[in-house]
Amino acid sequence: MAEMRSSNPVFSRRGFTGRPTAPAPVPEYGAGGYPLSGAGAPPTPTPEQLSGLYRAPSGMTVDDVVMHTMGLFAIAAVTGMAGWAIAPAAPAVGFVAMFAALALSFVISFSQRLKPSLIVIFAALEGLFVGAVSRFFEDAYSGIVLQALLGTAVVFVAMLVAYRSGRLRATPRMTRIVYGSLLGVIMLGLADLVIRA
Template identity: 80%
Template sequence: MAEMRSSNPVFSRRGFAGRSTPSSGYYGPGAPGGYAPPGGGAPPTPTPEQLAGLYRAPSGLTVDDVVVHTLGLFAVMAVTGAVGWAIAPTTPAVGFTAMFAALALSLVISFGRRLRPALIVLFAALEGLFVGAVSRFYEDAFHGIVLQALLGTAVVFVAMLVAYRSRRLRATERMARVVYGSLLGVVMLGLTDLVIRAVSGSHLPIINDASPLGILFSLAVLVVASLQFILDFDYIERAIAAGAPRSEAWRAGFGLLVGFVWVYLEMLRLLSKLRA
């Protein structure tokens, strides 16, 4: 089977190819060649060795695999998020340290040659610490904003899923370039803002100010971040169709986690500007 390529850098991995269907010589129901041998006639009775080979063949990726692994990663993030929320007032440095560690780890996961589930779980834990600390900061400033942002993120996720399933939005190379170029730009702006705050105590107005331009900027970034889900859904659909190994559920869960966190943080930023 041809190598399955993804326009999503989070999901691209060297050497990944769809799972090949085992060639066992069995032409019965469910066999790759159909219901009869190439020469016609009654299907031959499979030998015990052929049946054992079919049962030992690795099963492919399913939607259930993606759901289970994604929920597991979100559970890890929720647990460490509660820790980040609790310690944020007294040790705010933990959240920022977790942010930089998660950023570095995401690059290792995205561009590494091998899939390492342990690193993905660690990434979810670090994201939880960071998101929990940031959420506590916003909640202390704007009561109820965290719940609003969570509900808003859930609405965006469902809307993108409906748009994808109805084929109103499809993943393209151009969309991938826009989404990940914007993600890189937002990260660089955020790091620049942190440096400016540390050096001069000032900040970048377009990121933090509740001006019309600042609100428009946050809205535009939120729209682009929402398209991350379209790229995720596209990868999952094509990975399942290509018979990808079940371990790819970890990569799919990682991509969905990245998209959820990005949309959630942009939702927090936009709501805070609207309520300022």
């Protein structure tokens, strides 16, 4: 598998590497640097080392990130369906999930180490919130959720393909473009709300 370099700042955190590391070789008894233990006897190998299945811990590759992203998207989709189903009976659930996801996003962002369990919980909460809010929008504007789902799916797949193929890189220039585009979308949405009010 070819190594793919990334300038994404998230990948500079602990737990990410460009490629998996090879298992650490075990030096033969008597070789230089061999750690002698006790009265000179070699250390007892673990069952994994004896079976040949031992692998040294390795970081995540870009392929791992793509697969984990798809898994998180699936979790958000499942909890989104749950949010859609319970929104009419318990409208407050969506807003509780929104504030919990917001608080958790700050915890994840400022954490020094990646915590997969928190990221999975965030995806579940976000799905619950999006599902509940989508139900309210669908009741107000019939057909809008299907359009949003199709648009999101197309953009999601296109971005994964572009990032995996190396055509899209997280450079400072790309960051400015994304922030500028996002600001434009937010301003357009606010202007639309003011005009419709």
